[in-house]
Amino acid sequence: GQSLEQPSEVTAVEGAIVQINCTYQTSGFYGLSWYQQHDGGAPTFLSYNALDGLEETGRFSSFLSRSDSYGYLLLQELQMKDSASYFCAVRNRDDKIIFGKGTRLHILP
Amino acid sequence: KAGVTQTPRYLIKTRGQQVTLSCSPISGHRSVSWYQQTPGQGLQFLFEYFSETQRNKGNFPGRFSGRQFSNSRSEMNVSTLELGDSALYLCASQPGTGLSTEAFFGQGTRLTVV
Numbered sequence: 001g002q003s004l005e006q007p008s009e010v011t012a013v014e015g016a017i018v019q020i021n022c023t024y025q026t027s028g029f030y031g032l033s034w035y036q037q038h039d040g041g042a043p044t045f046l047s048y049n050a051l052d053g054l055e056e057t058g059r060f061s062s063f064l065s066r067s068d069s070y071g072y073l074l075l076q077e078l079q080m081k082d083s084a085s086y087f088c089a090v091r092n093r094d095d096k097i098i099f100g101k102g103t104r105l106h107i108l109p
Numbered sequence: 110k111a112g113v114t115q116t117p118r119y120l121i122k123t124r125g126q127q128v129t130l131s132c133s134p135i136s137g138h139r140s141v142s143w144y145q146q147t148p149g150q151g152l153q154f155l156f157e158y159f160s161e162t163q164r165n166k167g168n169f170p171g172r173f174s175g176r177q178f179s180n181s182r183s184e185m186n187v188s189t190l191e192l193g194d195s196a197l198y199l200c201a202s203q204p205g206t207g208l209s210t211e212a213f214f215g216q217g218t219r220l221t222v223v
Contacts, residue, residue, distance in 0.1 A: 035212075035214075042215060042217060043152070043199070043201075045211040089152075095165045096154055096165050096167060097157070098154065099144075099151055099154070101150065101151035102151050102152075
């Protein structure tokens with residue numbers, strides 16, 4: 001089957017760093033994307049990795065290892081507003097977009 | 110620049126009825142995708158349209174259908190509603206196709222089937 005696996009929940013402290021992992025098993029692979037969704041809100045695009053390595057955008061970074069079928073989203077200097085769900089997504093060989101089930105990030109003051 | 114607009118925002122329907130949801134993409138965007146979001150299943154891909162053509166379809170029964178108009182606006186229809194169809198339906202627009210281009214999501218339509 002085709003799937004993306006992410007932890008269902010992660011808890012971290014304000015000001016700390018947190019990593020959200022995503023492993024994928026898909027027929028074909030055309031890059032890994034990350035989205036953030038606040039409760040009651042629309043998903044918003046965070047990053048995209050097509051090649052191995054780290055992409056940095058402000059406090060957020062995303063990493064991809066195609067040989068390991070693995071990626072992660074790294075959030076630094078956590079703020080309370082970062083409390084949200086985070087989704088990884090892949091477009092596979094059949095040109096279908098597959099999302100992970102999402103990771104709920106809880107931030108403690 | 111206006112964002113993605115979905116109407117209606119909330120909808121309550123009875124089992125067996127049908128429903129039509131609308132999505133207006135960002136001006137200039139030609140790709141529209143639809144997703145079903147439920148607490149247990151996350152975001153599941155329904156279909157993608159580009160220039161009025163369905164490019165791909167997810168693993169949903171034939172009761173789920175959609176179309177795209179020449180102005181890129183899209184509609185999706187669900188016939189013979191079932192309780193399990195209760196979900197948040199999201200559409201996303203992109204300038205073109207492909208995951209690399211940022212997808213902009215609408216606020217969604219919350220459908221409740223009773």
